[in-house]
Amino acid sequence: MIAQTDRLIIRESSGRDFSRIYCMMRSAGEEEISEPVPEDENEALEIYLSYIHTVYSVFGFGLWTVCLKEDPSCIIGRCGLEPCADENSPLGRIELGYLIDAPYRRKGYALEACRAILELAFGALGIEEVCARIHPDNKASAALARRLGFAYDREDLWILHSPRD
């Protein structure tokens, strides 16, 4: 388990979560999820498994599965930290990613999960800066980023610095 909040459990994703996560990603709108989701389920599964296999072991973090504490089998979304390439820095940047399934939105789950993840990022992981890429039309996501303390930087990029800085 990665983190626990009042209502949620954040844990590493596994192969068993795939079908639920794939459904969630397919049903998400274009402005909610900017990475391409393959139409072929087998291709998506291959990408998903290789992601789990490499990213967790190389970096020690990645996108995690979010489920309800009262029913841990109920997966409601995916949140986490992702290493991404950056034009300005060869070391890349760390992005906060969050996707909550439509029936579970507007309940504060994303805020709760992201707060726990940012605490982990700036604390145990020692990350100094976290970014978020948000589509200009995704007003809810931008509002969440603002509540988390992110500041708009440029184009679709929002930035949050470690509170220690």
Added chain:
Amino acid sequence: MSGYRKLSRTASQRKALLRNQVTALIYHGRIITTEAKAKETQKIVEGLIALAVKEKDDYTTVKVMAKVPRKDKDGKRVKEVVNGKKQTVYDEVEKEIRKDNPARLHARRQMLKMLYPVTEVPQEAAGRKRNTKEVDIPAKLFDEIAPKYANRNGGYTRIIKIGQRRGDGAMEVVLELV
């Protein structure tokens, strides 16, 4: 097909980008980039490490006399008055240095052709200027990286795919020293 990727850049921009990536990889040991850039960077870095491995022990140790300023217990230079002028007092000490043999010196210069200078600036505000140092990347290649790979014939780096980039879908990878 040509032997290299143009990476959508003019020759000078491409060279600058690759020099940046190569320097960062050797300095940090790992970079995150796109697959196309990583493959081009990998070609160059493999060559540099092979060069470092080949020439790592090609030096002679020589003794030289060095003039070192004498310092007091506070670390300040000791001064003496000569002809009414304050001058620093120097001591002559024998120092052992490693002198590159011609092949190694050439290798060092080949490396410097590709590497950018790196300056290390400490995080703490106190003494930031005093502790800012230029990092000797060829020395790192010869003394830290090359000994690790002495028994390896190539394959000093690895590319790990981490997913597609948001936006244009380019594959993002980690390029790291093995």
